Structure formats: structure tokens, C-alpha cells
Amino acid sequence: MKKRLPVPVTFLTLLVLTLTFHHLSFAQTIPTDPAVISAGEALFNGNCKSCHRVKQKLVGPALAGVETRVPSIEWIYGWVRNPAKVIASGDAYAVKIYEEYNKSQMTAFTSYTDEQILSILAYVKAEAEKPDAPAPGTTTTAEGGGQAGVPAGYLNAILIGMIVILVLLLIILTLIINALKKYLDQKDLAEEDKELVHSKYTLGSVFRSPGFVFLIVFLVASITFKNVIDGLYSIGVQQNYQPKQPIAFSHKIHAGQYEIECNYCHTGALKGKQANIPSANICMNCHTQIQQGTNTGTGEIAKIYAAIGYDPTTGSYTGKQKPIEWVRIHNLPDLAYFNHAQHANVGGIQCQTCHGPIQEMEVVKQYSLLTMGWCIDCHRKTDVNTKGNAYYDKLLELHNSKKAMKVEDIGGLECAKCHY
């Protein structure tokens, strides 16, 4: 299988190389230096995580304690760089693992240096020694307003309480009126006063009163007006649009359960205008091995094979290809220019900010409004991510306000930022 390393990985590789250079002397023991561990974490997240977890068995074995299980650390070096060779050499442990995991072979990372592999091991070890964290997912709720400060249960209780008090008040007031009437009847009143006391407030007279008629007409007109306006505003707004896709791809499994980086598949998100729907060859990075899905068995994965022309029985490509026609969910009008790199790379905005809790979605839907008001609102509220970006230095210097520099302050509301 061919595996392409994304550009960030190569970059990270270089980074790791420079970071770990002075640790060469400790090559044979697993280092505990936090710098090495964090470098290892980056590598692990970028490359290993799609198949391995530290404490959990996934496509491949859980890696916790791997350094004690395997014959030697040198063995790991060889294995990571070329597992096929190790298996072919008849190495007992290698063959055992290979058989255990249904003869699915690990991807070879030929370019990895000893130091890099060691840094990954350092990370694995550090993770393994940590106490169990709470289950993933709960910490990644989506940002955004709409959450009330008081829990909903309290609100209901208060409301019910108030209604009860109001009803009680009504009963008490009726009782008081009746008591007063009785008291007045006992008195000797003039005819006019009697009429006043016993005047009939019938329902009909209330309905016919001009004030009531006006109120009703006003209410009906207002509600109709508001609905019409809301209706017109919602033309072309496709929030919660959740079309059926040709392949029942689950973000919940890939992004949620297996925590695959968004950028691993959506390669353009940090680079350019489009985040890019992944090409089938990216799917094949994992799915040459994983031929059975958690939810759908082989049915959906077979559709990828059909598209790219892969025969899983022989493990070869037939050359018969047919593109996958995904249904586009987010449709900005042509007159609006949106660039993912500006937001995800430069702005450092999380994907979930606009796309919602994508890691919980079985089927992706349009989470945000995608109206201009929604864009503008965010541009008004969001602080510019100026940290470590020399481009903004001058603007920051000139920003003479105690408040943080918002997107709005540097022209983020101008027409030609998005319309040209």
C-alpha cells in the first residue's frame, strides 16, 4: 500500500529532528523529556492515531506497554519502518501479531528515524502512565451561545409556581368580590348603585368592545407580519440540511470515536479556499486494511472500492474508476467568497465553530445558518488571532483601544472582503 505523508507531517518530522537532536545519547532508553513527549504526541496524532490508541485496541493493538512486550526497542525501529520485512524474516513475535490481527499489515513509515520512533514511544509511555481520563467527547462541546445560565428544570418550576400563585390570587379576588357584593346587598342602596353593583359583564360585551377588537386585530396582524418576514428571510437558508449521501460515511466514527484529525482527510482546510472532500485515495490509506465497518459491515466500504477500482480479494487495483458523487451540503451563493485557510489556518477557528459537533454526527448536516448576518455577527465578536503572526503586528500596534482587536476593527465588515 502506498501511503502519502501530508506536508505537515514532513514539517513535523523536521521539527522533531531538530528537537530530538541533543537526545541522541539516550537513544536506547525511552526518554521522559516533555519536549520529546510533545513531539511524539504530534507524530502519534498525525500518523498512528488512525489505527492505534494507547490503552484501547483499535485496528492495531493498544500501544501501552509495547516496549515491554516486544523483543527489543530496536525491533520496534525495524517493524515501524518495514513491517513486511520483519514478518517475512519469520520473526516469531511479528508473525504472532500478524496472525492475531487478521493478517492486516501495518503501514510502513520508511522515513522515520530512530529518534522519531523513540519520541512516539516516549509519548505512549507517558500516556500509559497517566490515570484514565473521562471519556472523550464530553470535553468537546461546540462553542456558541444559546445556553441559558439557569437550568431548564428550575425555569419550569418557577413558571408553575407563578401560575399556581396567579390562580390562587384569582380565587381569592373572586371570593373577596362575592363577600363585598353580599355585604352591599345587605345595605339599603339606591337603585342606581344597585345597578352598578349587579351590572352584567357578559362575555359578549367584552368581545364587542372596541379595545378588544383592536387588540385582536393587532395581534393577528403582528404575528402574520412576523411570520411572513421570517419566512422570507429563510428563503435559501438551508440550516439543518441533511441529505442522504451516496456512502453512509459516519463522522461520528471517524472523527468522534477514532479522533482522526479533520485535516487528515480535508487536506485543503489549512491551505486554501476549499477544505476539499477527500479523494478516495485518502480513504484507502486506512481502508485497504479496514475492510469491515463498525456500523455497516462491508457494504459501504465496498462502495469506496467500487469507486477507486480496488479488488479487496486480490488487494489490487483494477483501473475501473467511477467518481463518488457526494451531495453538497454547504452551498454559499457564488457572490460570496469564503476561504477556509483564512479562518482555520490564520484565524485558528475550530472546525466545529461553524460545522457544529461534527464528531457526533452520523450524517452531516448544515449546522450553521450561513447567512450574511451570521458571518457578520461572528466578525463582530471574534478577536483577531494575532498571536505569533507578524502580519498583524502593525495593526495591533495601531489598535488604540483597551478592548481586544476584533475582526470588525480591521475591516472585517467591508463588502470587498467577501464580495468581488
Next chain:
Amino acid sequence: MSNTNKKYWKGLPQLKNDPEYVKHADKEFVDLGVQEDNGHSRRDFLKMMGFSVAAASLAACEAPIRKAIPYINKPLDADPGIPNYYASTYLNGGDYCSIVVKVRDGRPIKVEGNNLSKVTLGGTSAQVEASVLSLYDNYRLRGPRIAEKASDWETVDKEIIAKLNEIAGKGGQIRIVSNTVLSPSTKAAIDKFKAKYSTTRHIQYDAVSNYGILKANQESFGTAMIPSYDFSQAKVIVSIGADFLGTWLSPIEFSKQFATNRQLTEEHREMSRLYSFESNLSLTGANADYRSMIKPSQEGLVVAQLYNILSGNGESSIDGIAHLEKAAAELKSNQGKALVVCGSNDKSVQIVVNAINNLLGSYGTTILPGTPVNFRQGNDEEMAALVADAQGGKVDGIIFYNCNPVYDHPKGADLEKSLKSVALTISTSSTPDETASAVAYMTPDHHYLESWNDAEPKANSFSLSQPAITPLFKTRQAQESFLVWAGEANTDYFEFVREYWRNRFYSPASGMDFQTFWDKCLYDGVLDLANAPASYTFSGNVEAALASIASTAKASNSGLELVIYESCGLGNGSQANNPLLQELPDPITKATWDHYITISLKDATELGIENDAEGRTQLVNLTANGKTISVAALVQPGQAPGTVGVAVGYGRTKVGRVGENIGANAYPLVSVGETLNYSITSGVTVEKTNESFQIAQTQIHQTYMGRHSVIQESVLSEYQKDPLAGREFPKITDWDKKVDPGALSLWKGHEYKNHYWGMAIDLNTCTGCGACVVACNVENNVALVGKQEVINRREMHWLRIDRYYSSDADVEDYKGMEQASENPEVVFQPMLCQHCNNAPCETVCPVAATTHSTEGLNQMTYNRCIGTRYCANNCPYKVRRFNWFKYHDNQQFYTSNPAMNTDLGRMVLNPDVTVRSRGVMEKCSFCVQRIQVGKLNAKKERRTLQDGEVVTACQAACTTGAIVFGDMNNPESRISKLLKIESDPERPYSIDKKIGNPRAYRVLEEIGVKPNIFYLTKIRNKDKAKENA
């Protein structure tokens, strides 16, 4: 111009104060009585309204399903949404340009110059810029055809090879006919073919031939070559009918060289001087410091006279040519820094020109015969012989390799007739053009953007072509066809070029492996080898040449004479189906979509031809060389009386819907002798008919309502004394005194804290060629509207080049004015949105659709515009364009605007720019999409934006570097340095920058709109301001 008292005019109607002109002069939207569809009543409107509301609500219920189809196997370096750039080479016959192709999502969408090229030096021309649209020409052949019927390559090859063998078997003659072939690999491929079929001869010809120069140099130096010219080394240039800025040999290169000596600074107050002697007002003549009108019959005599004066032989061949003695004297005093070029295709004239340059010591300085160029290798004699052989039945097989002689050779009609009797006829043209339609086998070649190729424009300068897109159709590279027909085992032309380069250029001694070498060449697009200078000694027979001139030329010829020229935009007609070029206004006449003869006012009056303000004129029958064509007549100031000019490139009959049947074919008028002669000096008649005709001219659209500070110009001698020469400083009146217009303002003024975008345009180096206009059209998806809409004054060009004629005469001096209009001075001024800081358009928009940005841009928001057109009415520069129609997806505009109306054409659109719909205003955006990309790249790399990262399309296209764009807040930027912006520590981000360059002015400064575009004064290299042109 109160100080120079010059009067400027855009055309004769303005000069004459034609009533119709005056009526429309102050209107932004002229009511020309255009018949609109008035068949709709108010009821209809309400019905439509009701329907559209219903439709909109229905549409809202069900969102249309849109598909997003990703790659199956994404190439590593192709990311949707991110353009890739590939170095390549534009080749069209002998026309050459080294280019960089912008490819977006697999489609070439823009062509720009390659700065690494030592030949074209990063320049482009209108034709090069437009060529990207020709790739998506609907008229292109979809695959091979046999006798007009679609076929497949296998059948075609089988039949052709059988016939070739049959011809070879009986010893029959085979000819390959082509235009100039610049590619050494192609020539090698043709050699393979020739090796297989030994009776094959390869004949090159050029539609507009320079065979005369080749012949002259053969006699003068012993080698039939055309030398390199270096206009940048020349202090005095004399051009006798050579339009080297427009069409002659290598105009891109020459423009670049010429411009280097026209850039004036306070530190360097020197510039070259250009004399022009010509009949038609050409681009070169329009840029000349001294222009003299001569008749073509006098051309040889002018050259001879120049020789007589310089050699001091005491003879005289012609008298009374203005500025001739002066030119000769200056040439003489600038030995080694002088250059004489001549457009004549007559061998004798060119020999005398060589002799003059030899006397002037030009060889080795301004002319480099050691570095010959290959742009024109056409051999007129061989081509004429071929036509004769074909007629005489002496040829059995002809392969037309990407050429169209049936259309563009004077004997084309004869050739067409004779082709029927030729046993095997093949054309590799990519369209079924006039020649291809007359042959049996159409074997279409790829477009150059789909091809592998190489080129050798100059000795030791090479460049590579690489495909920027997978072939759109079942076409095949012509070179591959040659290899297949030659029975070669390996017919892949890519491999062939690569092997050719490996064998010829690669040396393992360089320490590079071949793949690295090849990759580098492909990346650069060019390869320059060290030049071994060859020395040439002039040994031409001047006496004989002079005698020959004397026998043919006439000092005074009473009859009408004809000059056949190549127009700057359309060229030789090979790209006639390209609407970008058809709608590009001719730099001089400002005519679009039309063919015409240019005629002087004097001759027109005699013939009773009248042009009115709306371009209405009469058709005339032009007869020359025994052939008659019917074209319109356009009265052209600067046309030598007694001469008419007519352009080739029109009158195509089989070219596609855009270019078909516009005008008449002028090639048959060319006379065929030893060399092709484009100047017809006898037997020319122009006969007026009563048929009227309207030419779509843009020259008088969008005028300035009598405001005069638009052009500011002076002459070099004045500039040397005072760099403020020609400048005008309008004042406005405050309550007590006169102040600068900028000093008083209702507005608080902006502060641009980050970037402050501005532009400077040097009127001295702008030659008016129009490359920027086409580049702007392509970059910004500007709609092309077609002839009728141009007549209705609704052209959409965001950037136009205003051409002003000027005369020095006083307004009262009627006689003086008439004289000047005969041979006027010309100024070109690119005019685009000035991005005013106090923009009049912004204040009148009722919906705030046009607003100001924090970077100095005047922004136009299409989706907000409701089409009141108030902004256009309030724009003092007349640069706003209204979408009167929906120009996209509208069959009505299919012919003029295929880029928005066919699936194929739409591939050229820039996905980053909105295609505007009907009813909205649009205008120059300073290429805001490029600004945004530049900024984003800087932000992504966490650094500041560097000067030169943001380049507007017009700036990139400008060969002479007249347009400079950049951040005026950045003291290191080119524009800051050019304008000498002095930083004001008090208000560093204010719009009121102190401009230190004395030449820099803002157009219409007196109205106080404070534009962000500065113009640098036009300085002519004349001795005195008031001197007849």
C-alpha cells in the same frame, strides 16, 4: 493645458464640434433611440412579479441538489481552489512569447509573461493574453476527419501512410507547408519524416513576410538571417514604416527595450528620440517624437536620402520630407547609439538600411547579427513556387502544418483550386479553417496549451512548452503525426522533445543528473546558452540597391497608394475567432469588431466620404492588384494624404461564429514578386458606394465634458530645465484666497492603517498596445458585448485606453487646427476606476452598494446593487459599466461572449470573480481578488506582505512597465519610491500623502476627489513644444 495651450481631441467629430457629438458629449448614458422591447404592459409586470414571488417561495421549499465530486486519486500538487503556475511558451507561427500559465482546478485560466525569459522579458501582448480563450474555442475540431467526415486516428493513419508510400513509390513530390517553425524539435521530427519520404521538402512562409530582410542580409552578410535589435541601446531611432512597437518582428521585446529609454526621472533626464516616417498612423508612429507622413512609393527614396546624407555622397533622391535632415544629423552625431529600421519587404531598400546602419556603427551595438532571431523564416519565393507547382500538377502530397495559406497567402485562391488535383492533402490545423476545409484529411493538432514543444526564438535562447491541461478533444500533436507517418517506433513527442534536449543541451559534466536538468528547464521555461559572438562585415552592393530603388520609387506619385498592414489586436487573422481581440479597440482608430480602410480627411472629402460622431460611414470598393474588396472607410488623422491603409486578418470565412464574415480578406491585394509586397503604389482605386455602414468605435464614448487637466505633457528640453514642466496646478477659491483643491474638503478623510493601495501610470512608457485591456477582461470575467452593443455605447471594459490627438494650434486658429489634425500628436492614457478617496459614486448610491475600504479601495458590491446608475452618472472619470443585459447564459450573446455562454467557454472564467448579472454596475476593483490572495499568503506564513506580491492583471500584462501598483504605506514599495512619497510623521496613515515626484499628477485634481491613481506626465523628446509633428 492652459500653460501649453494645447487642444486635445479624441476624434474628428470632437474637433469639428459635430452637433451630434456635442449633443451626447455630456451624457453618461446616451439615448441613441435604441429600440428596446416595449411590448410589456404594467399588467404583465404584475403577472411576472406574482410569478416570480411564487417561484421564489416554491424554490425555497426544495433546495436544488448540488453534487460535489472529488478526485478519485488526487495528484499531490493539485489542490482544488489553489492555482498552479506552469512556465510554457506561446507559439503562433513565428510569434513567440515565454509565458506562465495559471491553472485553476486543471484548467488554464490566465496567461502571463515569464520574467525569466531573456527574449520577451516578462512582457505579453494582447494576442498572447487572449490566446487562453482560443483553447476553449467551440470551433475546434473534435477529432480527425476524412473528407469532412469524422473518423478515427487509426483509419486516418492507415490511409495516409498508404498514400504516402504510394507517392514515395512512384517518386512523387511531397511538401510540408508551414509558417515559421521556431521549434528545433519540431524541425527534427519533420526531418524524420523527410528521411522516410526523401522527396519531401519543408516550405515555410509567413502571412506577413519579412523575406526582404532575409534576402538583404544574405547579400549584405552572406547569411540569410534577421539580426537581434536592441532598442535599449539606441539614443536615436529612425523607423521607416516599421511598426516595431505593434507588429514588426518581435514587438513585445522591442517595446520592453524601447521603454527603458523612455523612463524619465529627476536624476536621469535623458531619453531616446524616435523618428517615424510612415503612411498609416501606426502604434510606433503614435509614440514617435517626430512623425512624418510619406507615401509608400517614397519609402525607398527616404531610405536612400538618409544614406546619401550620412555617406555624404552629395546626391539627393528626395526633397521636402519633414524632419529627414534633422533625423540624419542626429543619427550621425549618435554613432554607435543609433538605429534605423524599415518595415519594407523590398530587398534593395533593406540593403540600403543595412548600409546606413553600417555607417552608423549600429552593428554590434544596437543590432546584433551574431544573435540572429528566428521569428520570420518564411521564404516567399519557395511559397510562390509551391503554388505554381501545385497548379502545374507537379506535387503529389501537401501537408499544411498549422498554417492557412488558402486564406493568408495572396495566391490562396489559386492554391485552393489546385488542391483538388493533388493526390494527398492533409491539414493539421486545429480548426476546419479555409485551408483545412479544402484538404482531404484533417488531422487536428493540440492547442499550444495542450502541447509539448520547444522553441528557439533567438540563437542560443531556448524555451519549453508544456501542456497545462489534458487535451480537450481527440486531437493529436502534429509532430506526433509526423513521427507516426514516418513509421517511427517511438512516436511520443514528449519523449522526443526530452531526448532532443538530452542530446543537445544536457551535459553530464554539469554535475546535474538529466532529470534535475530537465525539471529545472521546465520550471524556468527557458534555457539560455552562452553566445559565441560571430562577426559580420557588411558587403552589400549599395549602388545596385540604390539604382533599383530609383527605378521603382517615385518622389511624387499622383495616384492613390495602398499600405496593407497587420493590426495590433487581430494580427494576421489566425485568432480571428477570439472575441477578446475582436472587441479590443484598435489602439489608434478605437474601432472594434470591424474592418475598414483608413483614409485621410483630405482624400475622404474629395471622395465625398463622411464619418459622423456615431461611426456611420460609407462602404467603398477598394481595388488593388486587380482585386476588389468592399469595406467601410474610416477617416483617420495622420494618414498620409494620397494613401489608404487596410488591415489583414479580417474577412475570414471559415473561422467560427465569432469572427466569420467580418470585413474582407486583404491578403489577395498583396502583390507577389520576388518578395511579397505590402505597399501597392499603382493601380489603386477607392470608389465610394452609397451603402452606409456603421463602425463600432469607442473613441468618443465617455468624454470629459470639457475638462482639460486630463493630459499633462511637455517636452524634454523643458523637463530638463524644470521637472515640473507641463504640470498644471489647479486652484479653487476659498473665501479669501485660492487654495489647492485638496485643502478644502467636506470629508474628514480616511486613515489607512494597514495597506494603502495606489497605482502610478507613466504616460511616457505607455505605448497604448492594449495588452492590459485584454488581461483585465480575462482576469475579471468582463463580458464581451458584441458590435451592436458597442455602437450603443455599452462596452464593458473596466480598463480602457483613451487615445487623444492633440494639436498645438490656438482654438481660434482654424487653419492651424486643420493642419494639426492631418498629422496629430497622439497621447495614450489608460483610464480605469481611480479609487477616489472622496469618491462621488459612493455618496450617491442609495443602497450603499459602493463603499470605501480601509485599504483605499472603492468597492463595488454587485449583490447589493439595484441598478439606479446614479454612481455612473456621478463618476467624473466615466469608468463605471452597467450590465444592460444578462450577458451569461444568454444565446443572444453567444457570438460575442462564448466565455459565458458555452460549456466549453465557461472553463476560462476566473472562479474567484463573480460573473455579474443583469442590472448591476461594475468597475475596476484593483484586482481585489489578487490583493486578498497576497494578504492571505502572508498571513498563512505569519509574516508581513512584501512589495511585488500583489500584482494587478494590467500591471502584469504591461510589457513596458508603465503601470506600477503597490502599497503606498510601505516606504520600500516600488510605487512609494517612484512617486517619492515623503512620510509625514504627524499623520503617517493619512490619505494626503506628499508626492515628491514632480511628474506625478492626478487627473481632474480640481474637483477634489483625491484619486489613488497617479499619472506621470507625458514628455516628448522634442526640441520645442510648438513644432509641427
